[in-house]
Amino acid sequence: MTSTTKEVDLEILPFIRVYKDGSVERLEGSPFVPPTPDQDPETGVSSKDITISENPSVSARLYLPKLTDHTQNQKLPILVYFHGGAFCIESAFGSIYHRYLNNLVSQVHFLAISVEYRLAPEHLLPAAYEDSWAALQWVASQSAGNDKEPWLINNGDFGRIFIGGDSAGGNIVHNMVMRAGVESLPCGVKILGVYLVHPHFFSSQAYGSESKEGHEKSLLYAVWDLVYPSATSGVDNPMVNPEGPGAPSLTGIGCDRMLVCVAGKDEMIKERGVWYFEIMRKSGWKGEIELFEVEEEGHIFHIFNIESENAKAMVKRLASFIFNERFFGIIVSQGCYVTFPNNGLTKGCNDFHHKLTLQAHKVFYIFLLQAHVNSSTFSLSQPKAAMTSTTKEVPIELLPFIRVYKDGSVERLEDTPIVPPSPDQDPETGVSSKDITINSENPSISARLYLPKLTAHNQNQKLPILVYFHGGGFFLESALSSLYHRHLNNLVSQVHVLTISVEYRLAPEHLLPAAYEDCWAALQWVASHSVGNGKESWLINNGDYERIFIGGDSAGANIVHNMAIRAGVESLHCGVKILGAYSQHPYFWSSKPIRAEPKEGHKKSLPYLFWNFVYPSVTSGVDNPMVNPEGPGAPSLAGLVCVAGKDLMKDRGVWYFEMVRKSGWKGEVELFEVEEEDHIFHIRNIETQNAKAMVKHLASFIFE
Incomplete structure (x- = not known):
């Protein structure tokens, strides 16, 4: 082709080709699509593009679920999302992520900000990390109600901020929550929870079933050298190897809850997701962490095929994570690992950890509600310590269900998301x-x-x-x-x-x-x-x-x-x-x-x-x-x-x-x-x- 008449300096096939004149040819990546400010016809989700920073150029696509008269003033959880693509391909504006987030927002019913960070090799790491942190700061700044984004100001619940991402985006999630543990976000905003789907981690030493032979010539090795050639310690840099030399302690991670998702047939990255889960679990961090595995799927299958049953199961699992349904029962599906938080409810269970293998599509609930009620009593009480969501004075709260503020506003902590009706028949039931x-x-x-x-x-x-x-x-x-x-x-x-x-x-x-x-x-x-x-x-x-x-x-x-x-x-x-x-x-x-x-x-x-x-x-x-x-x-x-x-x-x-x-x-x-x-x-x-x-x-x- 014409593009090959120029001299090639570097290529990582089938993803990207870099020419000696500095130009870049991306061989993979979905086409850009415009937002749908007047609601997506399939999901009812509205979306729009906004500018976060002019220099450097950082932008994002915002997604708002369909609101009814009943829900138009409802405060929604906020998800800041970082797309995958090995730091060098894909976009928050690409058709594949636009379709995925339209579906996710309509099903889970939260407000999402999909960050358009700068890509390597034009903008080598840590550019993507800096852009993503700037986006998080911008979102947090909206909590004061003084900025210009009405969707966030009117519909965002800044006490329920989550960050999530897939592949390289999962790596960004880790680095953002590490930074949030040592640097404050504006207005005292905190990250409540994070989820990492098929996260991109690596190291100079093979792990688990990874092949030792040719490890230094593996795809992940080559990608890291392309996107961050100046990184100290190379693929053992703490940003890609959380156990690398000089890595900060994981105990200071700046969130309360974490969900790590892996796919059984993800030969490139699955082992690293399990490894990350294990080092987090053993780190001494006091938060709650869970591993969710879908055994028969490959890398980011849930984005490529959103209609599959396993993709739908992932959406449901994410919804239960966002809305904290684990209080009622920890959901175990298709070989998930289970860990319990170290608190009064499950005292002594923090080390309980085993793998359950269940038949496909079956879900096992370990119910904790009755044990909680029988072993102790609930009370309407003054909260001992306030999170960001409770910066307003709280006269009463009935945890983990509801919080009532002195100004009369109400925060429901256990609702499931509102979904639209299906006038043209539900595809599964025909109703x-x-x-x-x-x-x-x-x-x-x-x-x-x-x-x-x-x-x-x-x-x-x-x-x-x-x-x-x-x-x-x-x-x-x-x-x-x-x-x-x-x-x-x-x-x-x-x-x-x-x-x-x-x-x-x-x-x-x-x-x-x-x-x-x-x-x-x-x-x-x-x-x-x-x-x-x-x-x-x-x-x-x-x-x-x-x-x-x-x-x-x-x-x-x-x-x-x-x-x-x-x-x-x-x-x-x-x-x-x-x-x-x-x-x-x-x-x-x-x-x-x-x-x-x-x-x-x-x-x-x-x-x-x-x-x-x-x-x-x-x-x-x-x-x-x-x-x-x-x-x-x-x-x-x-x-x-x-x-x-x-x-x-x-x-x-x-x-x-x-x-x-x-x-x-x-x-x-x-x-x-x-x-x-x-x-x-x-x-x-x-x-x-x-x-x-x-x-x-x-x-x-x-x-x-």
């Missing part, structure tokens, strides 16, 4: 969904509707109607969240029922009985469609008003009870009746412990504190009939009560069942127990056999 407004005035009430896949044979079939109330202690979660969207997509496809998932108002902004009022209004709205006068075509065309059911889990199951009580004394529109209800792991409590509940510390138990938090003014406190059904009023419907054997609130579900059974009520009530599972296991892991058994039992309950 269609859409968001509707029940009441646009004050209060604002909305819902997500789900319609199972219909064929020409059954398109006019009248389906049972399920009005569903999500859980979350009355102050967390959403009908629009990824957790409940996935659960109801699966449920609707299996049971073949038209479902309305109610987005009720949450405490503490809207204390109870606001949620009860919203859910009653939603029931009335559904009932009003029975005579064809409503505006919702799915309900009018496909709803069977002789088969209306209500259901929910945890706090949502408590709502089910209270809606049934109210339906016994107040009529629904058009004479509509509730045929049945199901309560999964229902949230009830009282001032006196029952059955196996410990007497000691009962008033500091989690359900006790929840109720005082969400309904502080209620008569009789936790003995109010809304949470203690032995108060005035009794259920008046056919009920299915589901409990889990390892659930903190299992005894309350059994108690509720026994109370209804003995009440003299003439309806039918049934108890369904799964002995070896924990609280809402069927929602967190819909693929387990026990979760599938619950779905089948629900189907038989509805269609009996």
Whole structure:
């Protein structure tokens, strides 16, 4: 080709060729694509390009997930992302990274800044490190609200800053978090967590199964010499070999949590990812670290093929890392290593470390919540030390769930991200969904509707109607969240029922009985469609008003009870009746412990504190009939009560069942127990056999 008429000075095939006249030919790398400021048509994510520095030239592409009326003022975690490409190819503006981050942001629901750092050999290292640090400083400076980037100022949660990257970007992550341990970011901002995917590390000595023969001629050796020829100690420089001569102690790394990801067939780098995990684990650093391995994949497979099942599993794992779901259970998948943090909850477990090999796509949850609740008590308390997110004064916090500031703002620490509906059918289940407004005035009430896949044979079939109330202690979660969207997509496809998932108002902004009022209004709205006068075509065309059911889990199951009580004394529109209800792991409590509940510390138990938090003014406190059904009023419907054997609130579900059974009520009530599972296991892991058994039992309950 014409390009080869010039004399070649250096080439690393198949990536890059450098000519003697100083020009560079990049043989690999995806084409640049523009941002989508008016939302990407597939994901709904908006993106735009911004300038961080003129000299040196540092820029970035920002990504903002689709926001609804419900979430437009929501503060989102912030991810600063560094792309891979061996420091010499690829770009934050390349099509491959634009597609990947569009997908990642839409699924995980955070605000992302993908940094366009300078590349070698035109700009040798440490240029990329300096650019990446400048980008981190720029992001942190926005926390004061004085800069020019509205997405960060309006939607960024500077108490939840994460950095992440793949390959060379994973190496940058390490070097940034090392620097953050000794240099402060502006405004006292801290990095909460980091994740390194297939990180680029190396050394002069072969490690593990790396071949000793020809080690100095390996690709990683050649790449490092190209991008940082002046580095002290060469490939043993601490920036690429964290155990190299003169390397700083890893104990000072500037974050609390770390996730390292490796791929089993990544022959070039996998061993180095495991090596990095091991040296971090043994370093004396006090943070939490986990290794996630996908055995049958190669280098950065999750970016090249975002639609693969393993890529989707990585996105889910990252979401659980960002939203700290490890508090409830450490997820182990396909041979992950597991380590526990050295804290009061798992005292003595810091050295527990082994490898589990599971069948593909199976997930094993080690539940810690019950042990935490039983071994100690939660409390609403003054925080001992404030992170950046708590620079405002905090009067109360209920950890690890929620923090309330004196200015009235609320920080939810355990929510799963909001995801859009799928009006054109979910690709996995065929279920269609859409968001509707029940009441646009004050209060604002909305819902997500789900319609199972219909064929020409059954398109006019009248389906049972399920009005569903999500859980979350009355102050967390959403009908629009990824957790409940996935659960109801699966449920609707299996049971073949038209479902309305109610987005009720949450405490503490809207204390109870606001949620009860919203859910009653939603029931009335559904009932009003029975005579064809409503505006919702799915309900009018496909709803069977002789088969209306209500259901929910945890706090949502408590709502089910209270809606049934109210339906016994107040009529629904058009004479509509509730045929049945199901309560999964229902949230009830009282001032006196029952059955196996410990007497000691009962008033500091989690359900006790929840109720005082969400309904502080209620008569009789936790003995109010809304949470203690032995108060005035009794259920008046056919009920299915589901409990889990390892659930903190299992005894309350059994108690509720026994109370209804003995009440003299003439309806039918049934108890369904799964002995070896924990609280809402069927929602967190819909693929387990026990979760599938619950779905089948629900189907038989509805269609009996």
